Every structure is written in structure tokens, then in C-alpha cells.
Amino acid sequence: MSELLAVGISHKTAPVELRERLALTDARALEFVRDLHAVAGIQEVVALSTCNRTELYLVAADPIDAEATLLGLLAKRSGIALSALAQAIYSHRNCEAARHLYRVSAGLESMIVGEDQIQGQVRRAYEVALEQQTTGALTNHLFKAALETGKRVRTETAISAGQMSLPSVAAMLGREVLGDLRGRRAVLIGTGESSELAAQALAAAGVAVVFVANRRRNRAVSLANRFDGHSVAFDELPEALVEADMVVSATSSPHQLIEAEGLELVQRERAHRRLLAIDLAVPRDVDPACAQVEGVALYDIDDLESVVARNRQVRLEEARKAEAIVEQEIQNFATWLGSLEVLPTLAALRSHASAIAAQVLAENEGRWESASERDRERVEAISRAIVNRLLHHPTLRLKELRDDRVHARMALVRDLFALEVDADPALRNAAADVQDLAEIRRLPERSGASAGSRR
Incomplete structure (x- = not known):
């Protein structure tokens, strides 16, 4: 019987020094997903890697063996x-x-709730896993439901109202370290969503922004025009830092991208004037040794958590509403997951009981030599009636199970009676729950949310 397994690491369990070694870039994620999917016994794989977490969602015949294999691969690669x-x-x-995935999608596991x-x-x-054809009926249903849960939470609660993002903390931290930001100059390295959000917050505070891009120069120019700033090539980064x-x-x-030795040269040219460096990347873009350079105040993504905590204003009532929505949706998932297991388990249980009855009859065949054919038919009918009556009440009770303990109960039944159950046909027949890439992309998104960037 295949099981769903989630294995991960996040800002709640490990510092950035450890997380950056496990972070999966787009290319590494593709390779890692393919390698895992090729392992015998692992049928489905989805990898989620962000600044604050790296998580793998697997469907495996033996979850213990799959977890051991996964940890071994992670240890070796990192x-x-x-x-x-x-x-x-x-x-x-x-x-x-x-x-856990529902909570992640709802923002309840984020550093900024x-x-x-x-x-x-x-x-x-999920889109990447679909493109790589490493999903199946279980992960398709799981991720579609998780995305719908996240949408419900943001639609039906105000948990996101007035909330900051990690990039917007840059402006907040800038005010704490530098004071009034009007007329200040900020260099933004990167052209992804995080840089865009940081530029939006800084420009609103009166900061002049300079975008530095190594590859996506056209994107840097476009963002610079949008925020009344300008862009420079990556080779011009030291000169840009001198003025920042x-x-x-x-x-x-x-x-x-920024090393201590190079930053020391920049600081000498600046006469060691105060420079605030905020590293939102995992793996980190700025050498931690830069914190020792005179005049530099360096903050990595973990340092920002204390800043966020000082300014967090999440209303507890909205968080409770979000938790309630997650639990409602989990009950739906539990019912669906249980339905895949109840019928195959019941069929296996009935087959097992019937086989035992037939075996007992066969073992006693020589004890009723004088019995007529009609007598034999009566004995067989009695044995079938005993099996049916014995299993009638358990069958009704198992079919009525609707909570998130269905899987555990089915596992207990299979273990008690040593049943061999293949649920794969049930999973394969769950065609209504299999979503292709085009359908997932049509799922409604909250206005302003991006589906493309890791950061």
C-alpha cells in the first residue's frame, strides 16, 4: 500500500547556514526529482525549495525505506x-x-505569517513536477487541494491584510539602521520577485534604486524604468556600491556575489561610510565575513526574523480562522484518501476470510464421506454465512469512517490480518483527481501573487 511522505527542513528547524546547503536551485531541483523518481518503490515526487524551506513530497510503497534513501541522497549532495x-x-x-503542505500554502508556516x-x-x-512527469494521482490531488486551501484562507480571512513580506522588511530595517531614507541610494542585486518587492517598498520611502543584473539585463532595465531608477551591468557592482x-x-x-575582500576595497574608497547589506538569498549571496568589514551592517534572512517579530501585527482571530479552514480541507482530503484504501482493504479482508473458510472445509473433507452433495452444499452455505455475518458490522463501520485516522485504521486492519493490498488500481482510477499542467495554471490566483519565482 503506497503512502504519502513529506520530508523537509525550514527556518523553524535549522539556521540559514544549514538551509543554504540543502537549497535546491531550479536546475538542482529538476535533477533531484528525476533521481528520486528513478528509485525503486518511489512512484511520485514533488520538490519545494524556497528561502526558508526545502521539502520533498513522495509517494512510496515503503515510506521508511524511501525516507532513508532520501536522507542519504540529501546528506551526500550537501x-x-x-x-x-x-x-x-x-x-x-x-x-x-x-x-503540513496546506499550512505552508496558507502561509501559516511562513516566517511572516x-x-x-x-x-x-x-x-x-507543482508545475515543475508536472512538466517532469513525476506526479501521480495522489500528489496531483494533494497539491491542487493545497492551492485551493491557500486561496480559501486568503479569500475568507484577513490574515494577509497589512502584512509585510521579507523584501519589504528591507525598508523597515533601512529606517532602523540609517534613519530617514529620503534621498538614500540602494543597490538591488537580482531581478526576481523579491528584488521587485524590495524596490517597491524602498522607492515608496524615497530611496533611489539601482538594479544590478548578471543575466537578465532587459528585466533590470524594465524594473529600473518602473521605479524611476537605473540599471548597471554586474561588472559595475563595485562602483555602484561606492555610491550606495x-x-x-x-x-x-x-x-x-559579494566577498569580504572586495567589500573592504569598496569601503576604503567610501572612507568606511555606513553600508547596510541585506541578504535575502539562500544560498547566501553575501559572504558572512563581510560583517567584519568596518562600517558594514550585514543582515541575512535569519536576522530579519527578529525584525519581523518586533513589528508583527497578525491578528490572532484571523490566524484561528485560517487554522479552521485548513482542518476543514484536511477532513476532505482524509475522506478521499481513505476511500482509496477502504474498499481494497475490505475486499482483501473478505477474500482472506473466505479463503480460510474454504481451507477449513478442505481440511475436513475426509470426515463426511457419507454426506450427500446437498449436505456439502449446505455446509458451504453455512461457512459463507458465518463469514458474511462476522464481517457485516466491521464492513459497515469501516465504510463510515470519515476522519483523518482512516489511513491508520486501514493499516491496522491490514496488519492484524496480514493482508496484502494493492491500492494502485484505485489510485490509477482516480482520474477525476489528476490535473494536467494547463488546468493547474488556470486555478485562480490572488491578485499580485507570482507563480514563477523562487524568491
Whole structure:
């Protein structure tokens, strides 16, 4: 019987130093998903990797073996000892795995509760898996339902109202460190969603923005025009930093873009004037040693959490409403998941009982040599009646199960009677729940949310 497994690491369980070693760039995510999908016993794989989390959602015949395989691959690729990795990893199965993804999509697991970016990131992770053909009926149903849950939370509650995003914290932190931001100059490295949101917040505070791009130069020019700033090539970054009051970096580069030695040269030319550096990237764009350069105040994504905590204004009532919506949707998922298991388990149980009855009759065949054919038919009918009456009440009770314990109860029944159940046909027949890429992209999105960028 295949099971759903979610294994991950997040800002709640590990510092950025560990998360950046497990972060999956788009290219690495594609490779990792393909490698996992090729492992015997793993039927479905979706990878979700953002600044604050790296999570893998699997459907596997043996979840224990699948988790061990996954942890081994993560340890090998990241160079992290398996013992250290195990301490930071969380693992959920079946409805608990679904509940976690629903909470992630709803923004309840984010550093900034209710933030909007995660919805687009979940959508993009699913789209990539669809494109790679590593999803199946279970993950298709799971991710579609998670996206709908996130939409419900943002539509039916005010959990996102007035909430900040991590990029918008840049302006808040700028005011704390530099004071009045009017007339200040900020260099933004990267042209993704995070850079765009940071530029929006800084420009609104009166900051002149300069976009630096290594590859997407046209995008940098477009953003610069939008925010009345200008753009420069990546080679001109040192000159741009000389004139800047702050730098915000948010790229998906696997390598550090600002190193301590280079920044020391910049600071000498600036006479060590105050420079605020905000690194929103995972892996980090700015060498942590830059914090030791005179005049530099460096904040990475984990440092921002304390800033967020000082300014968080999430209303508890709205968070409670969001939690209630998640639980409603989880009950629906549990019912669906249970329906895939109840009927095959009941069929296997009935077949098992009938086989035992037939075996007992066969073992006693020699004890009624004088019995007529009619007598034999009566004995067989009695044996079938005993099986039917014995299983009647359990069958009714199992069919009525509707809570998130269905999977555990079905597993217990299979274990007690040593039943071999293949639920794959039920999963394959759940055609109504399989969503293709075009349908997922048609799912309504909250205005202003992006589905494309990791950051």
C-alpha cells in the first residue's frame, strides 16, 4: 500500500547556514526529482525549495525505506553528516503530510505569517513536477487541494491584510539602521520577485534604486524604468556600491556575489561610510565575513526574523480562522484518501476470510464421506454465512469512517490480518483527481501573487 511522505527542513528547524546547503536551485531541483523518481518503490515526487524551506513530497510503497534513501541522497549532495541532518529534518506521513503542505500554502508556516509569495512558490513547484512527469494521482490531488486551501484562507480571512513580506522588511530595517531614507541610494542585486518587492517598498520611502543584473539585463532595465531608477551591468557592482547607502541581494546564484575582500576595497574608497547589506538569498549571496568589514551592517534572512517579530501585527482571530479552514480541507482530503484504501482493504479482508473458510472445509473433507452433495452444499452455505455475518458490522463501520485516522485504521486492519493490498488500481482510477499542467495554471490566483519565482 503506497503512502504519502513529506520530508523537509525550514527556518523553524535549522539556521540559514544549514538551509543554504540543502537549497535546491531550479536546475538542482529538476535533477533531484528525476533521481528520486528513478528509485525503486518511489512512484511520485514533488520538490519545494524556497528561502526558508526545502521539502520533498513522495509517494512510496515503503515510506521508511524511501525516507532513508532520501536522507542519504540529501546528506551526500550537501556534505552534511547524516546525524546532523536527521536532527534538523521533519517528516510527516499521509494526512499529517497533507496538513503540513496546506499550512505552508496558507502561509501559516511562513516566517511572516500570511505572506503571499509562498502560494506562487507551491504552484511553481507543482508545475515543475508536472512538466517532469513525476506526479501521480495522489500528489496531483494533494497539491491542487493545497492551492485551493491557500486561496480559501486568503479569500475568507484577513490574515494577509497589512502584512509585510521579507523584501519589504528591507525598508523597515533601512529606517532602523540609517534613519530617514529620503534621498538614500540602494543597490538591488537580482531581478526576481523579491528584488521587485524590495524596490517597491524602498522607492515608496524615497530611496533611489539601482538594479544590478548578471543575466537578465532587459528585466533590470524594465524594473529600473518602473521605479524611476537605473540599471548597471554586474561588472559595475563595485562602483555602484561606492555610491550606495544599502545593498539588497536576492538571487538564486549558487555562489557568493559579494566577498569580504572586495567589500573592504569598496569601503576604503567610501572612507568606511555606513553600508547596510541585506541578504535575502539562500544560498547566501553575501559572504558572512563581510560583517567584519568596518562600517558594514550585514543582515541575512535569519536576522530579519527578529525584525519581523518586533513589528508583527497578525491578528490572532484571523490566524484561528485560517487554522479552521485548513482542518476543514484536511477532513476532505482524509475522506478521499481513505476511500482509496477502504474498499481494497475490505475486499482483501473478505477474500482472506473466505479463503480460510474454504481451507477449513478442505481440511475436513475426509470426515463426511457419507454426506450427500446437498449436505456439502449446505455446509458451504453455512461457512459463507458465518463469514458474511462476522464481517457485516466491521464492513459497515469501516465504510463510515470519515476522519483523518482512516489511513491508520486501514493499516491496522491490514496488519492484524496480514493482508496484502494493492491500492494502485484505485489510485490509477482516480482520474477525476489528476490535473494536467494547463488546468493547474488556470486555478485562480490572488491578485499580485507570482507563480514563477523562487524568491
